[in-house]
Amino acid sequence: MRIGLLIALAAAAPSVPTSGNAAAGRDWGFEMALLGERAVVLGASMAGMLAARVAAEHYRTVIVVDRDMPPGHPSRRRGVPQASHGHVLQAGGVAVVDELFPGILDEMVAEGTPTWGDGDLSRVILEYGGHRFLPSGHLPNPVTSYMPSRPFLDWHVMKRLSAIPNVTVLGGHDVVDVTSSEDRTRVTGVLVARRDEAAVLGADLVIDASGRGSRAPVFLEDLGYGRPREDELMINLAYTSQWLRIPPGAIRQHMVALFPKPGEATTVALLNHENDTWLMTVGVMAGAEQARDYTDMVAMARRRAPGHILEVLETAEPVGQVAHYRTPSSRWRRYDEMPRRPDGFIAIGDAVCSFNPIYGQGMSVAALEALALQRSLRKGDTDLPQRFSRAAAKVVRVAWRNAVSADLSLPEVAGERTLAMRVNNKFSDMVLTAVETDPVVNSQFFRVIGMLDSPTRLMRPSILARVVRANLLRLQPTPVSEPALAG
Known part of the structure; x- marks a missing residue:
């Protein structure tokens, strides 16, 4: 099938009436408040699919562009x-x-x-x-x-996303570049390609969820905004x-x-x-x-x-x-620190921050970023890139500090260990000592690593008392029984 026809089909995805948007949205499980005609999401990663679901509340059509064709059953995709x-x-x-x-x-x-x-x-x-x-x-x-x-979860989310009438997944395509207004103050769409054919998808909002290999820094540099600073x-x-x-x-x-x-x-x-x-x-x-x-x-x-x-x-x-x-x-692109950004373009998920995956934070951070995007869009699209980047950074910062601190507690990993980090790791070790024996500290720690509670919850007086008690008991010498006397 030729790319022109694919894009025509995507553009013809079921539209939302200009009136009664809230009622139509409720039929799909959410309220609607239109901000524009089209949002394009780059990548059907978990971050991309959740971002597309949120964008469907505010744009008449949402197109998710991905290298892989949508699978018909749970399976591992080359792009993931x-x-x-x-x-x-x-x-x-x-x-x-x-x-x-x-x-x-x-x-x-x-x-x-x-x-x-x-x-x-x-x-x-x-x-x-x-x-x-x-x-x-x-x-x-x-x-x-x-x-x-992961394949089972991805497939279920993809199936649910594809069932939303104003969302289309355009598989088998690469993103080549972004397009912009003449004065380069706004991104206006993306250039997509399949084999030797290419076409432009116009968009009011482009969401880059293309993962660690995101080309967003190159796009922004080409538009004259420079690249974001990176923590690594x-x-x-x-x-x-x-x-x-x-x-x-x-x-x-x-x-x-x-x-x-x-x-x-x-x-x-x-x-x-x-x-x-x-x-x-x-x-x-x-x-x-x-x-x-x-x-x-x-x-x-x-x-x-x-x-x-x-x-x-x-x-x-x-x-x-x-x-x-x-x-x-582990790498964090600091879009939240950029002094200038074009309108109509944001990044999310691993395109912003890719963590050491052993701590299982990536999908949950992407989900919490999707909520931050939802809150940002509900306040309109004015200054959206700056507002969303700052909101997403609050989510990323907690997970980043947890992962980096854990990595730098290992002498095998090279990196600067600041005084604050050494103090944090010492406290973490005390909490983990309590986790060995105390079910209440266990429960609170599970909620922190599960990203339900802030790490500061471990510093509540009731938890601190249990942590101190467990560590003091650990320091007490084990009593040695005396040999029985002969009768």
Whole structure:
């Protein structure tokens, strides 16, 4: 099919009447308040799909341009290479996805997605910074976790997004450039290409969700605005993942996650996904040798995993091919600091900040950024790039500090360790010491890493008292029993 016809079809997507927009939007699950004729989203990443859903509330048509054709079933896409590896949608991201697509969680559960909602700590094995979480008991304030694989989650979100009448997904296309007004104060669309054909999609708003490889800095420089400053921490992370067939009931836990610790900058994760499928991911940092195959993965797990997990891994049946993934650094493009920006163009998700993925923050940050975009659009499109970038930076900043602080707690990772960071890491270590024994601190820590609560919640007097008590008990010498006297 020729690109001209594809674009004509996209332009002819079902339009929203100029009157009764709010009523029409309610039929689709949201209110509408039009800001323009068309929004174009670059990339059908999780960030792109959630941004498109939000943009559908304010633009007559929304077109999502992606290199991959939309899949007809859950599958790994070439444009999302990290989808072959372990992913966790944190509780904060879960809440946003269910708000934007009501009922989607129930759908996924009905189709086999496992959940953890009773707070039973025996069903998870977590080690963070060398501290093993409390292995038994119940969280006093549990939050339901959902465990879909990344392809399964992506497919359900894509299916829901594609069902919105004013949204069209234009697959199989590359974004070549942006177009602008004559005075370059506004981006007016994008140049898209397929094979040897190209055409312009006009837009009132362009949302770049094209991921870490985003060309937005080049586009902005070509328009005369310069590139954003970048914060970067070199981590030299390498992942290896393998799908496994494990007999039902062989493992009680639904998740095993052993994060790096000083002297052992490795990650071992085993995740139970939909319909009793399992995914194992191991990772190394600071340039250590990557696992080449499943044999190497099990060898790495022997250094970290409990015995009963190792017994299962030794006999598990690998399914499909092993997958590899590398990322050199965590990087934050500081669009929020740019003094000048063209109207009609914003970036979101990994196009702004790509974190060390072992901490499972990326999708949830993208979801919270989508909420920030929703709030920004509801205030109109005046000064939108600046307002949204500042709002998104508040979301990113917390996750960035958490990830960078955790990485720099490892002597294997090179980087400046400021006094503030050393103090923060010392406090984090005290909290994690309490997590080993105190269910209340466990519960609050889960809410922080799940991006439901701010890290400052760990500094409340009631939590601080428990943290101090746990650390003081840790310092007390273990009593030594005296030998019995002969009678």
